[in-house]
Amino acid sequence: MSAQRFIGANSREAMNQVRLVLGDEALILSSRMTEDGVEIMALAPEAQPPAGAASTLATLAEPDDIVQVSARQAAAAYANQLSRPSPPPVERPVAASATSATVMDFATLSERLLNEIQDMRQLIDRQTQRSGTDLGCRSQLLNRLLDAGFSAQLSEEILGTTPTPLLGPDATPARLQSWLALKLDSQLNQLVDEAELFDNTRLIALVGPTGVGKTTTTAKLAARYVMRHGASQVALITTDHFRIGAHEQLRIYAQLLGVELHTPGPAAELDPLLAELADKRLVIIDTVGMSQRDQRLLKQITQLGSSRQALRLILVINATSHGDTLEEVVQIYRSAALAAGCRLDDCILSKCDEAARLGPALDIIIRHGLCLNYLSVGQQVPEDLQLPAASTFLQQALDLSHPSLFAAKPDVSTPRQLDALMRGLLSQSRIISSLRNSLSQQIAGFAQLLDTWTLMVLPQAVQHQRWAAFLSTQGRWTPAAPNGVLLWGTPHPMSGATWNMPLLTVDNAARLEARPWLTHRMPIGPQPRLDWCQPRWPAHRHVWSACPGPQVLEVLRHNEQTWLSPVKGRQRVVYQGEHKPLGTLLTCCEEVAVHELRYRGRNVRLNLSHLPVTLKGLPHAPLRAWFGTLHDSHGGQCLGQRWWLASGDAQEALQGQMADLILQLSHDELARLTGRGWALLADIQPHLNAEIRLYLAAGLAATAVRLSNDSEDWAFQARAQLVGLLPGKRTDNASRLLESLLHLLTLNDAFTRMHNPPTSICT
Template identity: 30%
Template sequence: MKIRRFVADSFQKAMYMAKRELGQDALIIHTRKFKQGGFLGFFAKPRVEITVAVDEEMLEQNSEPAEPEPGADSNTAPEISAYETQQDEDKPSAVGEQFAAASDNVPIPLPDAGDETPAQPILEELQLVKEMVAEMNCKLNSNNRLQSYPRHLQQMYNSLVNHRVEEKLAVEIINRVRLSLSQQEQLLEPERAREMCLQIIVSMIRKPWPIELNQGRPRVVAMVGPTGVGKTTTIAKLAANFALLEKKQVGLVTLDTYRIAAVEQLRTYAEIIGIPLEVAFRARELGEALHKLRHRDLILLDTAGRNPRDQRQISELGEFIQVSKPDEVMLVLNTNTHTSDLLDIYRRFNVIKIDKVIFTKVDESEYHGQILNVLYNTRTNLAYITNGQNVPDDIEVPDPIHLAQLILEEGRDNA
């Protein structure tokens, strides 16, 4: 696979150049808008970069020069301000889209810079609309393209989408499968395509990263998240596993003093496991609590469930996090939540810098695509998944292959 970048002053011009260079079958795998040049942040020109992948076989077939655009010759062809070529198999890409017809649009000529005619804002708006239409065309084309793929690739796409993998991500996965197989393999080897698809999902999930203890000082881990997602139960599971199975010295601190029952909930677990629990009402007490537990191997910090939409609550949580300076902050997410909400929760909690995520209540969720969507979109590592109410059993460091199978194969049942 060859990956190339094209930068121009509009999406359309960049697409035109990519199409002329690489042919109709190239895939847009990423688009980005940015500003270039200017002085002290002023007068910078808006630029559009598209990253395009093409099968080397296809590139050879396309070595014939593409038909010139109507009305475009070497004099009228849009200017490319930067052009980069790169061979990079592993580079993560955001959205995989085919763009056969979209680039057929002829760019609207914009007035020269400095031309302050009243028509300029209208022309710019029109240009924007054309770009949006071109993007929508890309999406439509990707769906049309899918229909021309071998049936098992279409089924794979349906499985992913049925399993709540975002459509654009499912398209990207299927396109990556296609690009990594020869045409013959694509047509005749469905099992090979399935294995390739699993491999691609595994690479998107990445290696899970559970708690690793420090040498000579305690590892401090804070759990944060919305209300009722399972923070306290997850802490109890981790504490029991580290203390009873791995024979480590564990200590608990709770900052959740909003509800009496919350302290009692954790105290009950601490007593059963036989480990100390400190309660901190204010930042000063948090410092004292951590000092008391300084000889422990692991200190787990429980926090009150926070409404991600309440900035005051989030910044109050941030103050506690600043005082305790944990080695890692884990965002606990309920798997049974829509991707858009999960991403919103992540974005709002990430004000306090999230290091890893934990997905709880996997047992209650029929679908698992949300896990992939969040991990891929946020590029955050998964630490654990929990799959039941039993302490300490219902927690595990997920096996990415098993997770990928759940995402692909349970979806297939529903296809």
């Protein structure tokens, strides 16, 4: 009962493969998303176990059930079989070839058992990989929190209730970050409406260490109150007699706001002054800043708490302070408030605009159960005091441009990790040099990718300047040799992207070049754009990622340029006067060839057939429809059906069209890999110029596809060396090669900058 594996671009295509190979009665074992598309595991109808066998071990509903059969269940099933009455023996005629038949039956049984063991091993491996993915996602979440500055204690507490969907292969970094932000938001007490503060509180005292911004925050609070209720209802008190200029600073703010400011003496009681201000709806006290280790702190809090009026203490927390310092500040200030008979349950987070990470301060606030009233994000009064509910600070706290140098990962010895890293870098230096030279020699344009990579570490203004200089050198083109191919992307941005796929070129030896041409810098419109291409790539054929529109087709026909494009099976064409979907015309085709090629890192067999057709509305433009069926070269299973349209139906164009469709098929990952590279580059350098980022993403995607498809010895060696740069499973598909190339360029840049200063890409 060997299970078969089918992969399609989507669920419908994968199911079509299942029906094509196994029929409509096939048993579906599993369905999941992979890097290559939708994967379905299925059994043929005749391979399904009989009804009586279902109780022998377990009902095969999912692949997971297969690997979860325990020894106890197997023993019980075996005992159940022994307890059943044995069927009477059936007499069989003894044939002359009984011995050979027995040997053949044993060989067949052995082969079947071997297949089943292999299938079981695949299922167990898949289960193990899934478990590893779950652990990897949790580790990713934990590292995100630790890098953001949150403590290991709070991080483990938050991740203790991680939803299962977030631990699967479909979890994206955006989903993980959104879930973390929502989780933190649910655990963080926040002031939602400042009316609750201003309308229910008459006396507020801001406390905290020296230099945290209490005086400026006092002015901001007063200004927000004045905007709601007017200046006549609020008064300010400052008890800061130590800091030079403190009174004058607050006096200037009070004059600007038109509110009263009072400065009692160092030993003065507050009650008489508060009695004088009985007509005020809000009184805000700016206290003297004191270190949490100052012995006078308890005396100050006691003096504030001695008032007979209800006092609301608000601790001003400096977001730029170290987590251990903040932990000490909160503990000591809350203990002092408790000793003075007060409660300290509120806080304001200051200097958020200066903090590299908000995680430590938010961690302290959450763990101590403080209510976050406001965020101070600058010096302007009152604009730079924000309610937490109206801010995106949680997303900002998790949105890191680089990992923390001071975040301690659990169970990792930092000195040992750095030592291992250094030894690894030194041992890889020779491999990196060999790879760099090999790729530069074999792949046209890779040397320019190496040069462009050096721009990433430059300031943005310098990036723009150097990039403009590079584009001017790219404009000094030399016409390519004829009979190459131009690979065009879709005319619109990919789903979820803001950019169009760059134009890529293939030379007349069918070798993909790593020289992207940004389409938004080309002339606008089909005719000007194709005219712009003509002198640069004379007599080149055009391969599109989607069927061009009528306007483009007319320009191509007028210029007598050949083209080919993949289409869907539902694409309607005109055949023998009837308008039909391509998928219904397979039986009318003439089979012409079988090709062996590398497709997405594996060897496949492509069966091709064709049919002369036209498009509705273009009867004078003869086309040829191509039909291709992909099979795995080793296992033989069907991998899918493909369709193409090509210009011209002349017999002499057959070979060229077959070459173009094989080229298109073997390069159909370019757009997806460019999107992957675009995302990975954002993680490496968030502030990279968008055009440089797109150029690198497309160029590295082209390099990865070229390496994945090339069967020459140099490519085989390069693939092996590249995948060896990264830990984990050593697969050499294009996605893995792309990640390895990014790692290669990162290491190469590090070694280069250790020995040489960065140079311009235009020199």
